[in-house]
Every structure is written in C-alpha cells, then in structure tokens.
Amino acid sequence: MDAVDVSEHYEVTTAEETPSLLSIILDTNPRAWAALDNRLPLSKAIANILVFVNAHLAFSNVNQVAIIAAHVNRAVWLYPAPPQRAAFKDASGDVDMDDAPPTGPPPTSANKYPQFAQIESTVLSSVQSLMNETTQDDLAETTTQLSGALTLALCHINKASQALSSTTASLADSAQPNSTAPPPLKGRILVVSVSDSAPSQYIPTMNAVFAAAHAQVAIDTLALAGEPTFLQQACFNTDGAFLAASNPQGLLTYLMFGLVADTEARKSLITPTHDKVDFRAACFCHGKVVDTGFVCSICLSIFCELPENAECLTCGTRLAVGNYGSKPAVVPRKKKKKKRVVNGSGREVTGSATGTPRP
Incomplete structure (x- = not known):
C-alpha cells in the first residue's frame, strides 16, 4: 500500500470569479425629462439607478461599473469622472493644477459603504455640472448623442478587458502548469432611454451595435418614454433584453427584476423578451x-x-x-370551357346529338 501514491494526481484549477463590467448609459435629454417630470423626476431616477448600481457591485468584489450620460450635444462620463486638465500659466507664471486631489478628506458616512458613497457623490456632482453647463442653445437641439455614449462604453469595456488579459497572462506564467486561466471579462451595456430614436443617429448607432455584437457585448434597454426604434434592433442583434416601462415610476422594479442578471446568469433564467421588433x-x-x-x-x-x-x-x-x-406585364387568362345545362344537370357538352335517355 505504501507504493500507491495518488497525491500528485489532483488537478489544480482556479476558483476566481469572473469580473462583470456594467456600463450604464443614461439619456439626459432635458426636453424628454421635462415631459416626464410629473411622473418620474430626473433626481429620483438617478437615485433608483444608484441603488441598482450598488446591487450590482454587491454581488462580487470584482464587479465594476461605469456610468455615461448621453446628452443633447455630447456624451459625458459620470463615473468614473475624467481627470481635469491643468490650467495654463497666468501672468505671474503660476500654474493652477485643477486635477490635483482635494486637500481635505473625502466625505464619508458611517451608515454607507465607502465605495457606494464615492460613486454617489461623483455621479451627483457630474450630473449637476452637466446641467449647469447646458445653455439655451443646447436646449434647441433635440437629438440625443446615443452613438457617442455607446462608443465610449465599448472603448471602456475593451480597455478593461485588455487590462484583465494582461494581468491574467502574468499570473498564468507564475502559476502551476496544470492551472487554468480565469475566464474573460463579462461586459454589457444598459441604456436608460427617455427619447425617440433620431434618424440622424442611425448610421453611427448601427456601427456601434455591430461592434458590440462582434465583441460579444450585450446591449440592454429600458425605455421609460418615447420610441427607441434603433435600440430595439440593438438588443435583438446583441442578444440583449428590451423593456418598455408602462409605468416609469417603477424604474427600480424594472431594473432589479428584469436587468440585474449578467450575461452568464441569464443562461439559467427566463429573461424578458419583446415580441415585436421594429426593423x-x-x-x-x-x-x-x-x-x-x-x-x-x-x-x-x-x-x-x-x-x-x-x-x-x-x-x-x-x-x-x-x-x-414600368407597368407590370399583363398575361391574358385562359378561357375556361363553359358547361351547358342538359336535362337539369350541369355537364360538359359532348359530341352526341341526343341527350341521355331518362326512364
């Protein structure tokens, strides 16, 4: 029995969780939110979305999130906030470093997880800054820059995936030969739409959709108002979920029950589907x-x-x-042989001169 040794026959595998990157695109069209203000104000919608973000991050420590605003004239990062550029030198030669971190400690709360508090403060400050920078000329524009937001989300997912691949490759080189590499990043995009699809955005939007389908990135859509025709096609082409909210006040319910599962978990669930797609x-x-x-x-x-x-x-x-x-060619119809009624019965005319005798 001492000659039997099976201690080296165990296969060592990694049990690391697959990171899931959720990129949320929030339609911040001022005109659309003004029409929806009596049922769902923008501030309440952002609060519900932040609860959904916290639930996504609470599933795993390796989960990530990114929030982008699709405005009327540009696409803006809400989280993570982009670093500010340093100002130019003034007359005295001093340089004001606007991108330097604040001197005081960040605001914290004993009743809130620090990462949740950081995301909330960053998103609220970014939205407030975006609304303050919106002018009257911007309000004249009604087209939402959805294609730019989709492009930013795809670039962020690709960058995070490449960073994860390089880290995984370095860990695989130092690991045991029998170990398996962790699976790639699970990326998906969630669009919260409140406006109609603009025909001018069709070509760039479809280009982003085809890129997402090639990268196996699912695009989900929650339509609170309007008719997002192109987003229906985006969800269909990328195997995403499309939800049209009949009651915008139930935003958090739609998010938590219909769109909280990632692409891997949906294989074991019955996901919401849409019967009709406008192509x-x-x-x-x-x-x-x-x-x-x-x-x-x-x-x-x-x-x-x-x-x-x-x-x-x-x-x-x-x-x-x-x-x-040109007018279509008209083919003359063949004339059918008429039947003549003989002795009360309809039959074809034969060559017999006399009728069939009757008893």
Whole structure:
C-alpha cells in the first residue's frame, strides 16, 4: 500500500470569479425629462439607478461599473469622472493644477459603504455640472448623442478587458502548469432611454451595435418614454433584453427584476423578451425612417427615393433599377370551357346529338 501514491494526481484549477463590467448609459435629454417630470423626476431616477448600481457591485468584489450620460450635444462620463486638465500659466507664471486631489478628506458616512458613497457623490456632482453647463442653445437641439455614449462604453469595456488579459497572462506564467486561466471579462451595456430614436443617429448607432455584437457585448434597454426604434434592433442583434416601462415610476422594479442578471446568469433564467421588433431603417439621403427604399448593392446605403441619375450618393455606383416604374406585364387568362345545362344537370357538352335517355 505504501507504493500507491495518488497525491500528485489532483488537478489544480482556479476558483476566481469572473469580473462583470456594467456600463450604464443614461439619456439626459432635458426636453424628454421635462415631459416626464410629473411622473418620474430626473433626481429620483438617478437615485433608483444608484441603488441598482450598488446591487450590482454587491454581488462580487470584482464587479465594476461605469456610468455615461448621453446628452443633447455630447456624451459625458459620470463615473468614473475624467481627470481635469491643468490650467495654463497666468501672468505671474503660476500654474493652477485643477486635477490635483482635494486637500481635505473625502466625505464619508458611517451608515454607507465607502465605495457606494464615492460613486454617489461623483455621479451627483457630474450630473449637476452637466446641467449647469447646458445653455439655451443646447436646449434647441433635440437629438440625443446615443452613438457617442455607446462608443465610449465599448472603448471602456475593451480597455478593461485588455487590462484583465494582461494581468491574467502574468499570473498564468507564475502559476502551476496544470492551472487554468480565469475566464474573460463579462461586459454589457444598459441604456436608460427617455427619447425617440433620431434618424440622424442611425448610421453611427448601427456601427456601434455591430461592434458590440462582434465583441460579444450585450446591449440592454429600458425605455421609460418615447420610441427607441434603433435600440430595439440593438438588443435583438446583441442578444440583449428590451423593456418598455408602462409605468416609469417603477424604474427600480424594472431594473432589479428584469436587468440585474449578467450575461452568464441569464443562461439559467427566463429573461424578458419583446415580441415585436421594429426593423425599419433611416435613409441616407434625408434621414427619414422608411419601410421600403432603394439599397445600393455595393455599400448597402439606403435611399427613400431614387437618387439623381440613379447614382449612389455614398460610393457613386450606378444603381441598376431594372424596369422600375414600368407597368407590370399583363398575361391574358385562359378561357375556361363553359358547361351547358342538359336535362337539369350541369355537364360538359359532348359530341352526341341526343341527350341521355331518362326512364
């Protein structure tokens, strides 16, 4: 029995949790929130979203979160806050370092987890700064910069994934040969929308959606108001969840019960689904959402009407429209042989001169 030794036959595997990065895009269109103010003010919506963020971070210590505001004229980071640039030298030659940390200690509370308190203070200050910087000229613009926010979220997920891959590779080199590397980062994007999809945002939004589908990043959408047509297509193409809130006051309920699970946990759950998806596209010539149109076979550009000289406005390819506009060919129908009623019964006429005798 001493010759039998199985102590070296155990396979060593890692039991580390897979980090989950949740990127939340908050639609901060002032006009849309003004129309929704009597049912759900923006301040209350942010408070509910912060509770949802705390629940996501409480699932695991390795979970991460990022919050981006899709404003009318730009996309702004709410958390983590971007570092401020240093000011230029003044007449005296002194440089005011605006990006230096504050001298006093950060605000803390004995009844709140420090990370939760930091996220809350950063998000509230960033939103307040964004609203203070919004001018009357900005309010004249009604288009929400959703594509820019999606691009920022995808870049942040890619950067975090690359940082995790480099750390994992260094740990795998120093680990035992039989150990397995931890799985990659689970990234997903949650869009809280309150406005309609702008036709001018169709092309950049679809480019971001295709990039997310290629990177296996799911895009979830919670529509509190409006008709986000393009976001329905984004959720369908990336295997995400789309929820249209019939009662915006139940924002936290929709978030906690329908969108709290990550992409890995959804494999064991019944996720909310949407039966109808609006697959309409916006034309490249006028930016109108169309049901039918002309599509270039080379660059796949869509036009609501035939361009001048039948040339694509994007790549210049001449469109082969065939016999478009001509009347369809009418094929004459074959005349059927009429039946004649003989002795009260309908039958075909035969060559017999006399009818069938009856008893």
